[in-house]
Amino acid sequence: MVKQITPVILSGGSGSRLWPLSRESRPKQFQSLISEYSMLQETALRITNARQFSDPLVVCSNAHRFMVAEHLLEIDVKPLDIILEPMGRNTAPAITIAALRVLESNPDAVLLVLPADHHIGDVENFNLTVARAGEAIKNGQLVTFGVTPDRAHTGFGYIRQGEKRAFSDNIFAVDEFVEKPNQKNADEMISQGGWLWNSGIFMFGATDLIKELGFHAPELLAACRATMSKSNRDLDFFRLESSSFEQVENISIDYAVMEKSENVSVVPLNIDWSDIGSWQALWDISQKNPAGNVIVGDVICNDVQHSYLRTNGHLIVAQGVQDLIVVADDDVVLIAHKNETESIRDIVNKLKTNGFSQSWEHPGAYRPWGAYRNIDKGNRFLVKRLTIKPGGKLSLQKHEQRAEHWVVVQGTAVVTCGEDVRTFTADQSTYIPLGTVHRLENPADTPLELIEIQTGDYLGEDDIIRLEDTYGRM
Numbered sequence: 001m002v003k004q005i006t007p008v009i010l011s012g013g014s015g016s017r018l019w020p021l022s023r024e025s026r027p028k029q030f031q032s033l034i035s036e037y038s039m040l041q042e043t044a045l046r047i048t049n050a051r052q053f054s055d056p057l058v059v060c061s062n063a064h065r066f067m068v069a070e071h072l073l074e075i076d077v078k079p080l081d082i083i084l085e086p087m088g089r090n091t092a093p094a095i096t097i098a099a100l101r102v103l104e105s106n107p108d109a110v111l112l113v114l115p116a117d118h119h120i121g122d123v124e125n126f127n128l129t130v131a132r133a134g135e136a137i138k139n140g141q142l143v144t145f146g147v148t149p150d151r152a153h154t155g156f157g158y159i160r161q162g163e164k165r166a167f168s169d170n171i172f173a174v175d176e177f178v179e180k181p182n183q184k185n186a187d188e189m190i191s192q193g194g195w196l197w198n199s200g201i202f203m204f205g206a207t208d209l210i211k212e213l214g215f216h217a218p219e220l221l222a223a224c225r226a227t228m229s230k231s232n233r234d235l236d237f238f239r240l241e242s243s244s245f246e247q248v249e250n251i252s253i254d255y256a257v258m259e260k261s262e263n264v265s266v267v268p269l270n271i272d273w274s275d276i277g278s279w280q281a282l283w284d285i286s287q288k289n290p291a292g293n294v295i296v297g298d299v300i301c302n303d304v305q306h307s308y309l310r311t312n313g314h315l316i317v318a319q320g321v322q323d324l325i326v327v328a329d330d331d332v333v334l335i336a337h338k339n340e341t342e343s344i345r346d347i348v349n350k351l352k353t354n355g356f357s358q359s360w361e362h363p364g365a366y367r368p369w370g371a372y373r374n375i376d377k378g379n380r381f382l383v384k385r386l387t388i389k390p391g392g393k394l395s396l397q398k399h400e401q402r403a404e405h406w407v408v409v410q411g412t413a414v415v416t417c418g419e420d421v422r423t424f425t426a427d428q429s430t431y432i433p434l435g436t437v438h439r440l441e442n443p444a445d446t447p448l449e450l451i452e453i454q455t456g457d458y459l460g461e462d463d464i465i466r467l468e469d470t471y472g473r474m
Helices: 038-048 063-076 091-103 123-138 182-192 206-216 217-231 252-260 280-285 338-353
Strands: 006-011 057-061 081-086 110-115 142-147 158-164 174-177 195-205 232-234 237-239 265-269 294-296 299-302 308-311 316-319 324-328 333-337 364-367 370-378 383-390 396-398 402-410 413-417 420-424 429-432 438-441 450-454 465-468
Touching: 006 038, 006 091, 038 063, 038 110, 057 063, 057 091, 063 237, 063 364, 081 091, 091 110, 091 206, 091 217, 091 252, 110 123, 110 206, 110 370, 123 142, 123 265, 142 158, 142 206, 142 252, 158 265, 174 252, 174 383, 182 195, 195 206, 195 265, 195 316, 206 217, 206 252, 265 299, 265 338, 280 324, 280 338, 294 299, 299 308, 308 316, 316 324, 324 338, 333 338, 370 450, 402 413, 413 429, 420 429
Parallel strands: 006 057, 006 110, 057 081, 081 237, 142 265, 294 308, 299 316, 308 324
Antiparallel strands: 110 195, 142 195, 158 174, 158 195, 174 265, 232 237, 324 333, 364 370, 370 383, 383 450, 396 438, 396 465, 402 429, 402 450, 413 420, 413 438
């Protein structure tokens, strides 16, 4: 068994196949799909509750930094670090940067790379399998974990399992990697046996990985080193320098190293695994009622079978249908046949091409001071619900094109408006004229809830001129 393992959680991607719940502004790893916890929280809890793991290191988009920090704070997980990518560059750069970062303080580090949005039903068996994989690490191997398939799936890459390694009966050589096959080829591979789904979960000694990168992807490694040398700490985050990181090759760790190296082993996983890559996949792993339906939220059904019906607020009423996916969010409703959900990504791309903001933007967003959610919008007005966490403080700011009205629902608000500073409590309100310097604070130890009504000719989020900000967002 190796020394304590450092988990690296990759929290990138847009998860568009689970639209409209998952969008670029809040991808599926921030959604509670299986339990009360988000997928990111599920992933963090999975490893922080086992002694063999250290605190996790998280790699995420700069745009999602406050969501990542808030979701980890909610479950009392203190990350080793949160590395911010200015743009997506696939898994190889993210993992390389993580390895370089950990090696700065631990030359013997062993990394377990985990996507933030996977479901693992049998956590105990997963942790035991990871522990067994330590034998490969001690023998200088790079480990990829392969899931034992239960059907011919065309949505996954495949790994052909080779001979047993001499040092373990549960670790095997890799004979071949195959990209996502068509249905005919997938059927043939399953009938042959010896094939595993490529889970996207990896484990290796950080030094061993850097050595292999030097052999097989030296330009990538050099570009990542250059990025690290120009990067810096920003509050609780490690921010990668944008212009340097932009030059790093956009490539997966499979293509960069795993498919080239002779020191790769595969460890089979039998853990009730899913990447939750579609609504069909989510239906597959979710608890169903006697009619085969998955119901989330306020849903009334009559003569409905084998369907997934989910709402975040609006009442769904379904009559005499089967094999449907119905998902109602605040601003959009998806209706699809259960067997057609792999094509939802194409619909999202069409929406984006036609300028529909619902394709990428949620009606709500996290901020370092709390969160907001759009309630209603019309000609020259926008209504929001704001939640300011205890001690939260909006930036000292002004707007060139809108005025604001604030109504306190509960809690205590300290409002700066020009030279005036006043305190407001439940059922009290105040007005912020266009162009006036202002700030909102929550001095209490309970959340502050208020309604914000914006009026003006332009109501975009970019109409904010920050003069001072506690969170460094200037």
